[in-house]
Amino acid sequence: xxxxxxxxxxxxxxxxxxxxxxxxxxxxxxxxxxxxxxxxxxxxxxxxxxxxxxxxxxxxxxxxxxxxxxxxxxxxxxxxxxxxxxxxxxxxxxxxxxxxxxxxxxxxxxxxxxxxxxxxxxxxxxxxxxxxxxxxxxxxxxxxxxxxxxxxxxxxxxxxxxxxxxxxxxxxxxxxxxxxxxxxxxxxxxxxxxxxxxxxxxxxxxxxxxxxxxxxxxxxxxxxxxxxxxxxxxxxxxxxxxxxxxxxxxxxxxxxxxxxxxxxxxxxxxxxxxxxxxxxxxxxxxxxxxxxxxxxxxxxxxxxxxxxxxxxxxxxxxxxxxxxxxxxxxxxxxxxxxxxxxxxxxxxxxxxxxxxxxxxxxxxxxxxxxxxxxxxxxxxxxxxxxxx
Amino acid sequence: xxxxxxxxxxxxxxxxxxxxxxxxxxxxxxxxxxxxxxxxxxxxxxxxxxxxxxxxxxxxxxxxxxxxxxxxxxxxxxxxxxxxxxxxxxxxxxxxxxxxxxxxxxxxxxxxxxxxxxxxxxxxxxxxxxxxxxxxxxxxxxxxxxxxxxxxxxxxxxxxxxxxxxxxxxxxxxxxxxxxxxxxxxxx
Ligand code: SF4
Ligand code: SF4
Numbered sequence: 001x002x003x004x005x006x007x008x009x010x011x012x013x014x015x016x017x018x019x020x021x022x023x024x025x026x027x028x029x030x031x032x033x034x035x036x037x038x039x040x041x042x043x044x045x046x047x048x049x050x051x052x053x054x055x056x057x058x059x060x061x062x063x064x065x066x067x068x069x070x071x072x073x074x075x076x077x078x079x080x081x082x083x084x085x086x087x088x089x090x091x092x093x094x095x096x097x098x099x100x101x102x103x104x105x106x107x108x109x110x111x112x113x114x115x116x117x118x119x120x121x122x123x124x125x126x127x128x129x130x131x132x133x134x135x136x137x138x139x140x141x142x143x144x145x146x147x148x149x150x151x152x153x154x155x156x157x158x159x160x161x162x163x164x165x166x167x168x169x170x171x172x173x174x175x176x177x178x179x180x181x182x183x184x185x186x187x188x189x190x191x192x193x194x195x196x197x198x199x200x201x202x203x204x205x206x207x208x209x210x211x212x213x214x215x216x217x218x219x220x221x222x223x224x225x226x227x228x229x230x231x232x233x234x235x236x237x238x239x240x241x242x243x244x245x246x247x248x249x250x251x252x253x254x255x256x257x258x259x260x261x262x263x264x265x266x267x268x269x270x271x272x273x274x275x276x277x278x279x280x281x282x283x284x285x286x287x288x289x290x291x292x293x294x295x296x297x298x299x300x301x302x303x304x305x306x307x308x309x310x311x312x313x314x315x316x317x318x319x320x321x322x323x324x325x326x327x328x329x330x331x332x333x334x335x336x337x338x339x340x341x342x343x344x345x346x347x348x349x350x351x352x353x354x355x356x357x358x359x360x361x362x363x364x365x366x367x368x369x370x371x372x373x374x375x376x377x378x379x380x381x382x383x384x385x386x387x388x
Numbered sequence: 389x390x391x392x393x394x395x396x397x398x399x400x401x402x403x404x405x406x407x408x409x410x411x412x413x414x415x416x417x418x419x420x421x422x423x424x425x426x427x428x429x430x431x432x433x434x435x436x437x438x439x440x441x442x443x444x445x446x447x448x449x450x451x452x453x454x455x456x457x458x459x460x461x462x463x464x465x466x467x468x469x470x471x472x473x474x475x476x477x478x479x480x481x482x483x484x485x486x487x488x489x490x491x492x493x494x495x496x497x498x499x500x501x502x503x504x505x506x507x508x509x510x511x512x513x514x515x516x517x518x519x520x521x522x523x524x525x526x527x528x529x530x531x532x533x534x535x536x537x538x539x540x541x542x543x544x545x546x547x548x549x550x551x552x553x554x555x556x557x558x559x560x561x562x563x564x565x566x567x568x569x570x571x572x573x574x575x576x
Contacts, residue, residue, distance in 0.1 A: 374405035
């Protein structure tokens with residue numbers, strides 16, 4: 001690899017890193033605004049124009065709070081916990097393909113560099129590895145606090161994350177089977193035409209993936225690791241100041257990364273209808289390099305549009321649904337999602353064998369029919385014995 | 389026993405599969421919340437925008453003067469007796485010769501103080517006063533205190549200025565609580 005590529009790669013990595021942090025920061029603001037709007041309120045509007053400086057004010061507050069470490073806690077693990085959570089959240093953003101590639105000429109050599117921090121052909125495996133490490137951030141934090149409530153919260157978080165990771169992986173396997181590659185870029189490339197987007201070929205897998213992504217991010221309705229009533233807070237009961245900030249911030253980074261993956265794996269990533277036509281038209285009118293880069297910029301914007309929609313969706317759901325009870329959560333994970341995702345894999349495999357991509361619609365149709373039938377047959381009102 | 393006709397019988401019937409699948413209910417919930425997202429917000433941006441609170445609102449106290457500018461209060465002490473919070477205290481004095489244009493009766497309040505930290509704005513002082521001397525303005529609130537020694541209002545804060553006379557009128561035309569004197573007088 002020559003130096004130019006290295007420098008450009010470095011710049012791309014820095015930009016992606018910066019964008020991730022910026023979006024995570026402003027997600028906290030967006031969360032409060034969206035919450036307020038959904039509840040007919042106005043939300044933060046005092047710090048700066050429309051309250052836009054609110055995240056900075058929040059961060060300032062976090063920094064100046066007392067940094068407290070319980071005397072009986074194991075100090076280094078206590079510090080390590082939030083760092084781990086933050087680190088794993090940030091690491092998983094590195095394999096997201098944000099756009100196609102940028103082209104430029106330098107010293108009479110033409111370069112074409114993909115807009116992605118690292119392009120590895122085991123991207124999906126890498127994500128699984130890093131995401132499953134994220135549990136350690138919570139677990140170490142809860143354990144190191146030396147507090148039984150924190151420990152209980154951490155254990156709950158760990159068991160929840162692990163049980164939903166299985167369904168998450170299984171639902172993704174169907175996509176891997178269809179693409180035949182573990183590279184995220186290859187999966188995105190597979191969805192070039194609109195009706196091949198995985199959300200249309202894998203509707204059930206999409207719903208399972210989406211739900212498990214919610215559970216992985218510990219977002220409502222799966223925010224069981226925290227609970228004021230049972231756990232006096234949760235795995236972060238003993239945390240204060242910026243260490244708590246790291247935990248909360250990691251959640252927002254996770255949300256951003258999950259949204260990016262949902263759009264990359266199921267909504268065609270940076271693809272949009274008539275992308276190739278627009279791209280070639282731009283290249284024809286502006287020249288190969290400028291036109292291509294402009295097309296890449298458009299892809300970038302489109303991709304972020306999808307990501308923002310899903311971030312909004314995460315918040316929308318958070319302020320709509322009540323949280324699950326813990327046994328319901330476990331039932332849903334183990335008794336519903338895992339069997340369904342296995343079924344999804346089997347049907348996808350059969351569909352591939354007979355060259356029918358939309359095979360998993362059969363499951364969806366069967367389920368809808370069953371649901372309608374059960375509604376039709378159900379008695380309107382159960383007969384309740386009257387008290388005399 | 390039926391208390392209202394809005395009661396609903398509790399039933400623990402089995403859920404149908406559609407209900408068990410949970411998704412239709414989720415979509416329904418999402419539809420409800422997104423409708424609220426686009427709804428007009430009922431919030432009033434308070435310190436900037438103020439609402440007209442009606443002619444019966446009880447705000448800032450005022451000690452009235454009559455048309456010739458004489459203080460109406462005769463320091464009878466009925467308001468202080470009526471006050472449940474014991475916020476009012478006063479020192480009475482006798483009117484001297486030559487002060488007839490200042491005070492309406494022979495006795496007047498040399499000192500008249502209301503402790504605004506104690507006052508609960510019940511308006512009983514207003515009702516007790518036989519001379520129509522004390523009122524609670526409907527159009528002005530007591531400003532926020534910054535210092536402890538600002539909370540006892542003496543006659544400087546209470547007695548009305550002749551160029552800013554308080555008249556209570558019901559006027560729904562006035563949208564915000566008028567704090568400028570011009571708005572108050574325009575309402576007459
Ligand atoms: S409004 Fe009520 S509490 Fe306040 S001074 Fe008058 S009587 Fe006392
Ligand atoms: S304000 Fe009225 S009630 Fe109070 S002392 Fe004066 S005249 Fe009497």
